[in-house]
Amino acid sequence: MEDTPKRVTRRRVQTRARLLDAAFQVFAAKGFGRVSIEEVCEAAGFSRGAFYSNFATLDELFFALYQERADLIAAQVAEALAQDGPGLDVPAAVDRVTEVLLLDVDWLLVKTDFLVHAARDPEVARALLDHRGRLREAIADRLFRARGHTELPAVLGDVDGAAHAVVAAYDGVTTQLLLDKDVEAARAWLKQLLTALLTDGSSSPSRI
Numbered sequence: 001m002e003d004t005p006k007r008v009t010r011r012r013v014q015t016r017a018r019l020l021d022a023a024f025q026v027f028a029a030k031g032f033g034r035v036s037i038e039e040v041c042e043a044a045g046f047s048r049g050a051f052y053s054n055f056a057t058l059d060e061l062f063f064a065l066y067q068e069r070a071d072l073i074a075a076q077v078a079e080a081l082a083q084d085g086p087g088l089d090v091p092a093a094v095d096r097v098t099e100v101l102l103l104d105v106d107w108l109l110v111k112t113d114f115l116v117h118a119a120r121d122p123e124v125a126r127a128l129l130d131h132r133g134r135l136r137e138a139i140a141d142r143l144f145r146a147r148g149h150t151e152l153p154a155v156l157g158d159v160d161g162a163a164h165a166v167v168a169a170y171d172g173v174t175t176q177l178l179l180d181k182d183v184e185a186a187r188a189w190l191k192q193l194l195t196a197l198l199t200d201g202s203s204s205p206s207r208i
Helices: 004-030 038-043 050-051 056-079 088-101 107-119 122-145 159-180 183-198
Strands: none
Touching: 004 038, 004 050, 004 056, 038 056, 050 107, 050 122, 056 088, 056 107, 088 183, 107 122, 107 159, 122 159, 122 183, 159 183
């Protein structure tokens, strides 16, 4: 008797995960707004009942999918930036971040749909801005802790300005990736761009 709630909870977690995985594939292939609950259920192999036991609406599922992937990216960036000592070896940190960063065309298609959706819905926009703010905070916090050890180009202003520049560079590179589908070129270009932004453009970190 005591094991029953655990089995149900585990099954529900697995069902939710399968729905999210299926939704990711369907949204990437067709685009949000062109997908029905039935299509997501069919792709996951579940009934509508399974869907409604986990999500109230397709919008809720879409947001959960975005949140899951966005949290993964924030965690990847934070972990990659945490590996230096007090100082920050910018080129080495950039290498680590761009190697682990999720550069996936299907994810970018879903993210772009979410951005367009958020532009028309203030509540969704707040959630998106919150995620982007947390990503910038992770970068700014690491740059702040490197003060006195690592010098940033003056043109960026403070660490918040540098963090905004990093996210903007990522946005620009991923937009190009959506069009040419060249992941390796995007990763190489992102490395060059971030290194140039955060240092004097050389292969050695700028230090005080």
